[in-house]
Amino acid sequence: MAEAERRGILSIGVFLIILVISIILYAVALIDWMSILPLILLLSGCWTMALAGMRASNPQKYERGPFSTLAWGLLMIALGGSWFLYTYTSNSLYALAVILLVFGVLAIVAALRRK
DSSP, X not given: OOHHHHHHHHHHHHHHHHHHHHHHHHHTTSSOGGGHHHHHXXXXXXXXXXXXXXXXXXXXXXXXXXXXHHHHHHHHHHHHHHHHHHHHHOOHHHHHHHHHHHXXXXXXXXXXXXX
């Protein structure tokens, strides 16, 4: 089995665990139904960043680079986190602050990146 196939199966397993976590948090009334999708997006972004770490340790020739995967993970976290904060607090300033914070971190990482 190739490395990409194993990583794909691993990602499916992690996504199913993320779904289970979201459903359990909804079932025990820690989150409402409007927060399920943002939580899934937030946790999927965290997994995407973990995948970027795996790619950095074992890069493939014709595959997306680890920095690009990290950037997509950060953007997913920004979108999911700001959406989750907006549904939880109903304050759009918190959502805007999360998005700006993630864009700032992404700009710093891009500036410090080495070829």
